[in-house]
Amino acid sequence: MNAPDSSKAPRKHFSMIRGFHLADLFTLGNAACGVGGVLLALASLANRSVDLFLWAAALAPAAFVFDVFDGRIARWRQTHSALGRELDSLADVISFGVMPAALAYAAGLDGGWDAVVLIYFVCCGVSRLARYNVTAESLSGGSDKVKYFEGTPIPTSVVLVGVLALAAWQQRIGDAVWLGAMQIGPWVLHPLVLMFALSGTLMISKTLRIPKL
Numbered sequence: 001m002n003a004p005d006s007s008k009a010p011r012k013h014f015s016m017i018r019g020f021h022l023a024d025l026f027t028l029g030n031a032a033c034g035v036g037g038v039l040l041a042l043a044s045l046a047n048r049s050v051d052l053f054l055w056a057a058a059l060a061p062a063a064f065v066f067d068v069f070d071g072r073i074a075r076w077r078q079t080h081s082a083l084g085r086e087l088d089s090l091a092d093v094i095s096f097g098v099m100p101a102a103l104a105y106a107a108g109l110d111g112g113w114d115a116v117v118l119i120y121f122v123c124c125g126v127s128r129l130a131r132y133n134v135t136a137e138s139l140s141g142g143s144d145k146v147k148y149f150e151g152t153p154i155p156t157s158v159v160l161v162g163v164l165a166l167a168a169w170q171q172r173i174g175d176a177v178w179l180g181a182m183q184i185g186p187w188v189l190h191p192l193v194l195m196f197a198l199s200g201t202l203m204i205s206k207t208l209r210i211p212k213l
Contacts, residue, residue, distance in 0.1 A: 023070045024070070024087055026066050026069050026070035027066070027067075027070045027087045027088050027091050028087070028091070029063075029066040029070075030063045030066035030067045030070065030088075030091040030092070030095050031087075031090065031091035031094050031095065033059040033060075033062045033063035033066060033095055034059070034063050034091065034094035034095030034096075034098065034099045035094060036056075036059050037056045037057070037059035037060060037063070037095070037099040037102070037103065038056075038094070038098060038099050038102045039056075040052050040053075040055050040056035040059070041053065041056045041099070041102040041103045041105070041106040042102070042106070043056075044056060044106050045105070045106040048174075050168050050169075050171065050173070053103070053106060053107070053165075053168045053173065054165060054168055054169065056099075056103055056106070057103060057161050057162075057164060057165035057168065058165075059095075059099070060095065060096075060099060060100070060103075060157075060158050060161040060162075061158055061161075063091075063095035063096070063099075064095075064096075064155055064158050067088070067091070067092065067095070067096075067155055070088060085133060086133070089129040089130075089132070089133055092125075092129055092154050092155065093122075093125060093126055093129060093154075095155075096125065096154045096155050096156075096157045096158065097121070097122045097125035097126065097154060097157070098122060099161075100121075100157045100160050100161050100164075100196070101118040101119075101121060101122050101196070103161055103164050104118055104160075104164060104193060104196060105118065106173075107164045107167060107168065107173040107174070107177060108173050108174040108175065108176075108177040108190065109177065109190045109192060109193045111181065111187055111188030111189055111190055111193075112186065112187025112188060112189075113184060113187045113188065113189035113193075114188070114189060114190055114193045117193045117194065117196050117197045118193065118196055120196075120197060120200050121157075121196040121197065121199060121200040122200075123200075124199075124200030124201065124203045124204045125154045125157070125200065125203060127203075127204055128151055128153075128154055128203040128204055129154060131150065131151075131204075132149070132150075135150070149209070149210045149211075150205070150206055150208070150209060151202060151203045151204055151205040151206070151208055151210075152199070152202040152203050152205070152208065152210065153203075153210070154203060156199065156202075156203075157199055159199075160195055160196060160199055163192075163195065167192075177190055177192060178192050179191040179192045
């Protein structure tokens with residue numbers, strides 16, 4: 001009697017989810033915080049609600065906690081995988097790239113030049129993560145851990161969210177945003193948005209090396 005062909009065995013529903021490790025679930029928690037922050041930022045803008053804005057900002061450090069623990073759990077359980085690395089990068093794009101940009105826009109950094117800077121910031125974050133994924137093996141020097149970061153890690157954008165949260169706490173968002181606004185050519189620029197330009201530039205730096213703890 002011929003042995004059954006295992007390649008033709010029916011696949012179980014949600015087979016991909018069944019293959020997730022515990023660390024991957026923490027990574028998805030990171031992504032969930034990011035999406036929640038974006039939605040709350042939109043709600044705060046629509047309702048002119050500082051409280052909703054602060055709740056949105058609070059999800060950034062929550063996403064950071066998930067991001068820290070997913071890596072530690074992966075090392076503890078020795079469950080590193082290519083899937084986990086890609087999940088981590090995609091979640092980071094949402095939580096530390098798109099969400100801070102959405103919060104900045106909701107805080108009143110909504111001029112034409114502001115939009116250019118925020119798009120630049122997110123693109124720098126995406127590029128930073130893509131470069132890390134490609135170079136992680138060579139940077140690790142044959143060990144299981146990367147020794148240093150090239151450019152600032154994208155989770156450092158939590159600091160930007162903290163600045164925006166402080167401004168909101170002091171009722172300095174919207175028309176009262178810190179540093180005011182200026183007309184440059186056809187569009188408006190809020191100088192506060194330049195901290196996003198600096199953050200994005202530092203992320204894509206090749207010469208700036210930060211030891212990974």
